[in-house]
Amino acid sequence: MYKPDIIYKDSSIVVVNKPEGLLSVPGKGADKQDCLANRIRDMHPGCITQPAVHRLDMDTSGLMVFALTKEAHRNLSIQFQDRKIKKQYIAILDGIINKERGEINLPLRVDVTNRPFQIYDPVHGRSGITIWEKIEVKDNRTRVLFTPLTGRTHQLRVHASHPMGLDCPIVGDRLYGHVNKGERLLLHANSLTFKHPDSNEEMHFVNNPLF
Numbered sequence: 529m530y531k532p533d534i535i536y537k538d539s540s541i542v543v544v545n546k547p548e549g550l551l552s553v554p555g556k557g558a559d560k561q562d563c564l565a566n567r568i569r570d571m572h573p574g575c576i577t578q579p580a581v582h583r584l585d586m587d588t589s590g591l592m593v594f595a596l597t598k599e600a601h602r603n604l605s606i607q608f609q610d611r612k613i614k615k616q617y618i619a620i621l622d623g624i625i626n627k628e629r630g631e632i633n634l635p636l637r638v639d640v641t642n643r644p645f646q647i648y649d650p651v652h653g654r655s656g657i658t659i660w661e662k663i664e665v666k667d668n669r670t671r672v673l674f675t676p677l678t679g680r681t682h683q684l685r686v687h688a689s690h691p692m693g694l695d696c697p698i699v700g701d702r703l704y705g706h707v708n709k710g711e712r713l714l715l716h717a718n719s720l721t722f723k724h725p726d727s728n729e730e731m732h733f734v735n736n737p738l739f
Contacts, residue, residue: 590717
């Protein structure tokens with residue numbers, strides 16, 4: 529069984545490098561209870577029942593922060609709600625992007641007939657904003673840095689693949705692109721910045737992907 533890759537921990541928080549293929553939080557059903565949040569809880573006696581304050585898609589890897597106390601959970605949740613926490617992601621797109629940088633603003637909502645698929649909806653969708661910057665082009669693929677300003681479900685995956693976004697899906701995206709055999713989603717949360725819930729000190733973590 530995977531043992532969480534802990535980057536930092538103290539009496540209030542734990543910062544972990546989540547692997548791809550593991551749920552962030554429990555899903556519905558007994559077969560979806562194995563997740564990073566439950567593993568963190570089981571490793572820390574006295575931890576609150578649900579330590580997660582945000583999540584990453586199962587197929588996405590990278591940095592996550594968990595709260596061990598009710599006070600830390602409330603503080604971090606407010607920081608996320610107020611968009612005080614900064615996250616950045618590295619992704620490899622399945623094609624060539626010619627522009628160097630830009631901003632994507634596409635409102636999104638779940639497709640109620642095809643969950644968990646998310647769709648662009650300018651009327652009923654919730655605002656989704658992403659800043660992006662090209663890092664390099666290699667082997668007909670483009671490495672980009674994503675800075676999401678909002679936290680919609682599948683935001684980066686839709687913003688990459690949608691014709692009104694970059695029109696270039698993330699490599700290995702089984703929902704919005706295509707997957708070659710043995711290929712994972714090449715999306716990794718590589719940077720996380722927030723205020724420590726106890727000291728208010730700025731905490732900054734970087735964990736670059738292996739891809």
